[in-house]
Amino acid sequence: MRKIVVQMMLSLDGYFEGPDHDLSWHRVDEELHGHFNEHLATMSAFLEGRVTYELMEAVWPTADQDPDLPPVMHEFAGIWRSVPKIVFSRTLQQVGPNASLRTAVDPDQIRALKDQPGGDMTLGGADLVETFRRLDLVDEYRLYVNPVVVGRGRQLFGTADSPTDLELVETRRFGNGVVLLRHAVRRSQDPGT
Structure with a gap:
């Protein structure tokens, strides 16, 4: 079964973006970007909300044409183009090559996707992450904690209204001080199994 994996950068105080959508505090250097590439190249799909998709689509389709x-x-530009994308939006009318559009998150359709063979799927976009979390569709969180306190902005789990039980399965410190906290979602097992 394929897993749905959330991969997000966070500040020490739990923000994924600062005021006015500021991401300048994200400490992505070549080592960390290489790690992202290694992980994302194995994905069978990128599941994204409209904002994340539009931001990524504005840069990555042609980024490898910039010699600087x-x-x-x-390398990531090639990964972006090759991995299929499923975009969730009620306002977009069309998406680019290698992408499909859905207007809503249907839990049964997502579970059917998870049952298909292939690599895991990565989930991006804070609002979409919260929808998937609320519907118990997320299997793993890869949170990259930056050594910075932002103080305000948007928190990743700021609207969560119920607990999600997690198990820490990996930690890793990168040379720039970012720490990966990888958690698997714990689900109650049916007593009959």
């Missing part, structure tokens, strides 16, 4: 960008960014 480092090789890890050129």
